[in-house]
Amino acid sequence: GDSVTQMEGPVTLSEEAFLTINCTYTATGYPSLFWYVQYPGEGLQLLLKATKADDKGSNKGFEATYRKETTSFHLEKGSVQVSDSAVYFCALSPNTGNQFYFGTGTSLTVIP
């Protein structure tokens, strides 16, 4: 069945460091891929998405590229800020069906 495997945390980085959070998926067909972010005490917010192979989603300095050959959708940011501290979830939505499949989430803490 469809699934998402996400890099385990927690991750602690210094401000301005480079961030990578790995995400790989298993799915039939051509799913859409997403990164959601959850700030403390809040709900999940859509960070970025990609709907087909080689698409790059980007938002707020974060990027992820849909790689069908490696079934991956790694999240990257060149220079993290303290305000990026949150939990990040990778998710996929199959072309058919009604649900999202989520990874377990990666907690990121950025220290000044």
Added chain:
Amino acid sequence: NAGVMQNPRHLVRRRGQEARLRCSPMKGHSHVYWYRQLPEEGLKFMVYLQKENIIDESGMPKERFSAEFPKEGPSILRIQQVVRGDSAAYFCASSPSGTQNIQYFGAGTRLSVL
């Protein structure tokens, strides 16, 4: 435009009691989804509803759990005779009609069963 509203944010119940979780979708959204997040796990799909209809309940436990989305008012996730294993965060998401691929999430209800 208010987002997806869930209440209560925190709910404490004793074993055997009932838990009722409410979700008001974003304005104009007629599709609601419920997910559960157990400790140290990702979100798991439970049920998908449209107004007055359950469309997909493949992720719902067969007993004690039910969901509704009436014509008027919020969607309700109801857990009867709660057990400790029901302790989790329950998230609701909504989407506009016909665009199931975009889901907007609420802040979740954290249920603790004593």
